[in-house]
Amino acid sequence: MRIALVGQPNCGKSTIFNSVAGYKAITSNFPGKTVTYTVSKMTFQGKTSEIVDLPGTYSLTSFDLAELEARKYLLREKIDVVINVIDASLLGRGLELTLQLLELNLPTVICLNMIDEAEGKGIIIEDSELSRILGVPVVRTIALKGQGLDQLFKTVLEMGSNPIFGKHLTFSKDVEQVIQELIEQLENNNFSKKFNVPLRFLAIKLLENDQYFIGEVRKKNFEFIKMVKAGQQKLEECRARTSDVVISSERHHLSMDIYETVVTITKPRMELKSYLDNIFMHPVLGYISLIAILYLFFNFVFYLGNLLEEPLLGFFYQFLPLIEEKLGHNLLLFNIVSGIIQGIAGGIAIVLPYLFPFLLGLAFLEDVGYLPRIAFLMDTFLHRIGLHGKAIIPLILGYGCTVPAVMATRILESERDRLIASILTTMIPCAARITIIFGLVAFYLGPKAALFVYILNIIVVAISGKILSQMMPEITPGMIMEIPSYHIPSPKVLLAKVWLRMKEFIVIAWPLLIIGSIALSLLKYWKLEYFINELISPVTLLLGLPIAVGVTLIFGILRKELSMIMLVQALGVTDISLVMNAAQIMTFTIFVLFYVPCAATIAVLIREIGGEKTVFTVLFTFLIALILATATRLVYYVFL
Amino acid sequence: MIVNLADVKPGSKVKVARIRGGLGIRQRLSCLGIHPGDFLRVQASGIMQGPILVSIHGNKIALGRGVASNVLVEVD
Numbered sequence: 001m002r003i004a005l006v007g008q009p010n011c012g013k014s015t016i017f018n019s020v021a022g023y024k025a026i027t028s029n030f031p032g033k034t035v036t037y038t039v040s041k042m043t044f045q046g047k048t049s050e051i052v053d054l055p056g057t058y059s060l061t062s063f064d065l066a067e068l069e070a071r072k073y074l075l076r077e078k079i080d081v082v083i084n085v086i087d088a089s090l091l092g093r094g095l096e097l098t099l100q101l102l103e104l105n106l107p108t109v110i111c112l113n114m115i116d117e118a119e120g121k122g123i124i125i126e127d128s129e130l131s132r133i134l135g136v137p138v139v140r141t142i143a144l145k146g147q148g149l150d151q152l153f154k155t156v157l158e159m160g161s162n163p164i165f166g167k168h169l170t171f172s173k174d175v176e177q178v179i180q181e182l183i184e185q186l187e188n189n190n191f192s193k194k195f196n197v198p199l200r201f202l203a204i205k206l207l208e209n210d211q212y213f214i215g216e217v218r219k220k221n222f223e224f225i226k227m228v229k230a231g232q233q234k235l236e237e238c239r240a241r242t243s244d245v246v247i248s249s250e251r252h253h254l255s256m257d258i259y260e261t262v263v264t265i266t267k268p269r270m271e272l273k274s275y276l277d278n279i280f281m282h283p284v285l286g287y288i289s290l291i292a293i294l295y296l297f298f299n300f301v302f303y304l305g306n307l308l309e310e311p312l313l314g315f316f317y318q319f320l321p322l323i324e325e326k327l328g329h330n331l332l333l334f335n336i337v338s339g340i341i342q343g344i345a346g347g348i349a350i351v352l353p354y355l356f357p358f359l360l361g362l363a364f365l366e367d368v369g370y371l372p373r374i375a376f377l378m379d380t381f382l383h384r385i386g387l388h389g390k391a392i393i394p395l396i397l398g399y400g401c402t403v404p405a406v407m408a409t410r411i412l413e414s415e416r417d418r419l420i421a422s423i424l425t426t427m428i429p430c431a432a433r434i435t436i437i438f439g440l441v442a443f444y445l446g447p448k449a450a451l452f453v454y455i456l457n458i459i460v461v462a463i464s465g466k467i468l469s470q471m472m473p474e475i476t477p478g479m480i481m482e483i484p485s486y487h488i489p490s491p492k493v494l495l496a497k498v499w500l501r502m503k504e505f506i507v508i509a510w511p512l513l514i515i516g517s518i519a520l521s522l523l524k525y526w527k528l529e530y531f532i533n534e535l536i537s538p539v540t541l542l543l544g545l546p547i548a549v550g551v552t553l554i555f556g557i558l559r560k561e562l563s564m565i566m567l568v569q570a571l572g573v574t575d576i577s578l579v580m581n582a583a584q585i586m587t588f589t590i591f592v593l594f595y596v597p598c599a600a601t602i603a604v605l606i607r608e609i610g611g612e613k614t615v616f617t618v619l620f621t622f623l624i625a626l627i628l629a630t631a632t633r634l635v636y637y638v639f640l
Numbered sequence: 641m642i643v644n645l646a647d648v649k650p651g652s653k654v655k656v657a658r659i660r661g662g663l664g665i666r667q668r669l670s671c672l673g674i675h676p677g678d679f680l681r682v683q684a685s686g687i688m689q690g691p692i693l694v695s696i697h698g699n700k701i702a703l704g705r706g707v708a709s710n711v712l713v714e715v716d
Contacts, residue, residue, distance in 0.1 A: 058671030092697055093673040121698055209663065244663055248670040249677075277700070283687040376702045380690035388704050389691060413664075479691055479704035480668045 001049040001160045002078065003042075006070065007085035008097055009056030010484050012113040015143040015493070016085060017053035020044065020153065023496035025053050026404070029369035029489075030393060031482045032056060032411040035066045037073055044153045049160070052079075060100040060201075061210055065410045068212075074104065075197055081159045082108045083152070088118035088125060088140075089485070091263065095255035099169060102134065103201040107163035109155050110138040115148075117485065122268035130262045135167035144490055168200060169258075171250040174238045179203050182231045185224075194220050207231050208247045273486040280373050281483075290377055293370070298454070301357045302447050305438050308353035316345035317574050332525060339521030339569070343514030346565030347506075354435045355505060359498045362400050367489035367497075371396060372481060379479050385462055386469025387412075388479040391421045395461070398428030400501065402601045405430075406608055413477045420468045422609050423617050424461050426597040427624070429454075432509075432560035433593055439564055441589050444577050453589060456628075460594070464624065509559050516555050516562050520569050523551065529570070539626070543587050544633045546571065546579060556592055558599050563592050583636035590632045595625035641715055645682070645692060646708040653681045654713040661710045673697045674711070 005013040009031030017025050021040035026033060034055045042051045054073055055066035074082075084101050086094035091112070101108060112118075112127060131138040137155050141148030170176050182203040186192070192199055195216070205213045206228045218225055232243035239246045268274075279285045319341055327334040365371060371393055379389030390411055398405035402425055409421045429437060442450035523529040529551045533540070536550030548570045556563025567588075571579050580588070596618050597605065605614040642657050656678050659666050673696055674680065680696040692708040694701055703711070 059667075061667055061671075090673075090697070090699055093671075093699070096671075123698070242663075242666075245666060245670075245676075248667070249675055252670065252673075252675050277683070277693075281684050281693055283684065283690070372702070376686070376691055376693065379702070379704055380686055380688045383689070383704070389702065475706075477664070478706040479702060480665075480672065480707055481702045482672060483693065483700035483702055485700075 001047075001080045001157075002052065003049055003081050003083060003156055003160075004052045004054055004074065004077075004079045005083050005085055006054050006074065006097075006101060007056060007111075007113075008058050008087065008090070008094055010482070011056065011085045011087040011090075011094065012141075012143045013056065013085045014038075014053055016083070016111070016113070016141070016149065016152075017051060018493075018496070019143060019146060019149055021051055021053075023493075023500055026497060026500065027493065028363075028366035028371070029484050029487050030366065030371045031484065032064075032066060033366075033408065035407050035410040036069060044157065047157060049080075049157075052077075057097065059097055060104075061205070061208060064413060074106075079106055081156050081163075082106045083111050083156060084108055085111045085113050088112040088115045089121050089123060091118070091123065091125060092255055092259040095258055096251050098134065099251055099254060100201070100204075102136070102166040103168060103198060103204065105165055105198045107159050108136045108166050109152070109159055110134065110136055111152055112138060112140045113143050115140045116142050116145075120269045120271060122266045124264045124266060126262045126264070130258070133167075133169075133258055133261065136164055144487070144493070169254055171247075171254065175235060175246060175250050178231050178234045178238075179207065182207065182227065185227050189221060189224055191217075191220075191224075203231075204247060207235060208244045209242075276486060277373070277483075280370070281376055286373070286377050290374065293365075297361050297365070298451065300361055301354060301434075302438060302442055302450070304357040305354035306442070309349060309439065309443065312349035312353065313345065313574070316341060316349055320574075332522075335521040335525045336518055339518035340514055342565070342569050343510075343517030346517070346561070346568070347510045347513055350439045350565060351432070351435045351505065351509075351561050352502075354438045355431050355502060356498065358431055358434055359400060359501050360494065362396075363494050363497045363501075364489060367487060367494060369484050369486045372483045375479070375481060376483065381462075382465075383476070385465030386476060387417055387420060387465065388476045390479055390481055391417060391424075394421050394425050395428055398425040398430060399434065400431055401504070402426055402428070402430045402597060403604050406601065406604045409608065414474070416472050416474045417476055419609050419613060420465060420472065422605060423468060423620065424465050426601055426605070426617060426621060427457070427461050427464060427594055429457060429593055430560065431505075432598070435561055436564040436589060436592055440567075440576065440585055444585055445582055449586070453586075453593070456590075457593060460624065460628065464620075509561065512559055513562055513565060516558065516566060517569060520551065520555070520566055524570075542626070543591060543629050545584055545588055548572075549588060553592070553595070556598075557596055560592070560598050583633060583640070586636065587629050587632045591625050591629035593625070594628060595622050597621065642712050643715055644709045645694070645703070645711040645713050646685075646705050648682045648685075648692075648713060648715065650682050650685050652715065653679060654715050655679050656711060657714050658712045659710060660712065665707065665710060669707075669711070672701050673699060674701070680713075 007013050014025040014027040020042040024040055025038045038053045040051055054070040057067040057070040060071050084098050127138040139152045139155050183199050186199045235243040235246045280289055375389040375392045378392045382388055382391055394405045394408040397408050405425045406422050409418045412418045437450050437453050441453055533547045533550035540547055540550050552563045552566040552570050555566045573579055656676050680694045683695050684693040689705050692703045
């Protein structure tokens with residue numbers, strides 16, 4: 001049996017999915033984080049089914065890529081039961097999607113989620129009445145607390161063996177007449193055989209002027225478009241509005257009617273969180289609190305990471321002299337063993353101490369719902385570089401990992417905005433590069449220097465944004481974004497999310513790190529690294545770095561954190577400050593920060609923006625890295 | 641009196657009269673629950689040409705200034 005979770009953005013689909021599938025889909029409190037669907041097996045009461053978490057979609061009219069993905073899946077795949085998840089506190093709006101889903105003639109269960117949130121807002125829903133009107137079962141849940149989920153899946157399983165199709169609710173008489181006429185014409189022209197969607201759904205989409213279906217119909221029967229146009233014109237004549245507005249207002253009124261029938265409004269509970277935005281979105285206090293929050297965040301990561309890095313490094317490196325004594329310095333075996341130890345140590349002592357607190361902090365901000373507030377505050381600044389507020393979300397996620405951040409650019413509407421945001425995202429220091437900033441700059445040059453690197457990075461990203469939008473002049477469509485209410489994150493979900501993201505490092509990056517470490521040991525043993533370093537020497541010489549650094553830059557393209565961990569090994573010392581001065585450490589960091597995205601990012605860029613633009617991105621970032629690192633060297637030379 | 645939403649003072653409650661612009665903006669706004677005839681409250685207005693925050697049907701929505709200037713509303 002295949003179950004699909006469908007609902008508007010941020011209604012809790014992924015939370016429900018994770019609670020039955022194990023934590024596999026990233027959940028956060030901002031609309032549109034699920035950009036592609038996730039499939040998993042689930043077992044409930046001894047029966048195994050397949051469950052699909054679809055991207056949130058406001059309606060079945062397509063406009064952004066994530067919504068298109070959800071709709072394509074619904075129309076193409078065979079689905080046994082649809083769970084329509086509705087944020088109960090936004091029932092009126094959620095019903096607009098429900099009405100369209102019911103037109104698809106799929107067995108549907110309505111899941112009224114966040115029922116506690118709704119009651120806090122004073123919205124009391126009579127679910128039996130709702131079930132009677134729609135003709136499908138309705139289950140109340142609080143997914144975040146796991147309440148009602150057993151009942152939900154019990155209902156879904158029953159539905160699977162004994163499907164119930166909901167009612168098609170009808171619009172006003174005059175509009176309904178136009179729809180019925182078009183359905184008849186579709187039938188007469190054999191459209192039920194040409195499309196595998198119900199004709200009522202198709203007729204409404206055509207009247208709504210949905211470009212996808214109009215295109216499909218045109219391909220199959222060019223002449224038929226005339227009938228569609230005639231229908232649209234009739235609607236326009238009845239209401240003196242464009243046909244898409246007629247249909248969407250009809251749907252809106254129908255939803256509001258149902259809403260008013262099933263809902264009793266009581267006095268909302270006064271909660272602290274309803275006042276928070278008076279500060280966090282205030283034109284002045286908002287910015288002050290933004291800076292304060294980021295400052296605290298930065299300090300939290302630095303403090304915790306620093307606390308752990310030194311003792312951990314000391315612990316691992318005490319083994320090296322011991323092994324050297326036992327095995328002798330020149331043996332091949334010693335080189336391999338020390339490579340392994342350095343690889344393991346690099347992972348545990350340098351990367352994890354910063355990665356964990358960073359990802360924890362980011363997950364907290366995501367789940368509380370702070371990111372859309374940042375988007376609101378930053379909108380005016382992003383307009384200056386030719387983007388709009390929502391573009392800040394992929395950029396912030398970029399501080400975690402560039403790969404999901406590039407995918408998150410799908411929440412942007414225009415292709416040009418997605419391209420610019422993708423390129424800028426690759427320049428944001430991801431967690432791997434953050435460990436470099438912390439492990440090198442903060443560790444050897446102090447936290448102020450690290451903060452400087454961050455600020456410089458933001459300035460460079462802003463200037464690059466300006467340059468890119470000058471190269472691609474086009475007006476950004478402007479921000480239209482839902483601001484979700486705040487949620488208190490559940491510690492379990494936070495840790496699950498941090499774990500999901502860290503697992504990626506532990507399973508993929510760490511083995512690579514150890515292999516890389518061994519490879520470097522062997523290269524050194526056979527004196528091969530010399531050739532690679534020679535090859536890269538034009539760059540290292542230009543930047544005034546030790547020649548031995550060259551090989552780490554190559555490894556850095558595989559995984560960014562490799563370039564720092566390899567640095568220790570390439571230079572043959574544990575204390576980098578012995579062989580590199582402040583200027584060199586800074587120059588190295590600046591270069592590594594910007595140059596060429598890592599292999600995984602390049603792969604995702606090719607998929608999202610295409611090969612040609614990926615090559616451009618690689619060259620663009622390399623050029624910026626070279627210019628800035630050279631400038632850093634000069635500044636140190638002249639002033640410091 | 642009909643004015644555009646970008647010029648409304650924070651704190652006022654207004655009725656949506658008309659949405660200017662193409663199919664794209666109309667559909668996006670309608671998906672978020674903003675239709676002609678609906679009442680909304682302007683909650684905040686960003687400084688330096690920043691976005692407008694409105695609340696409608698118990699939900700908060702941020703609109704960039706360009707978008708807001710295409711939403712025409714009735715004020716008393």
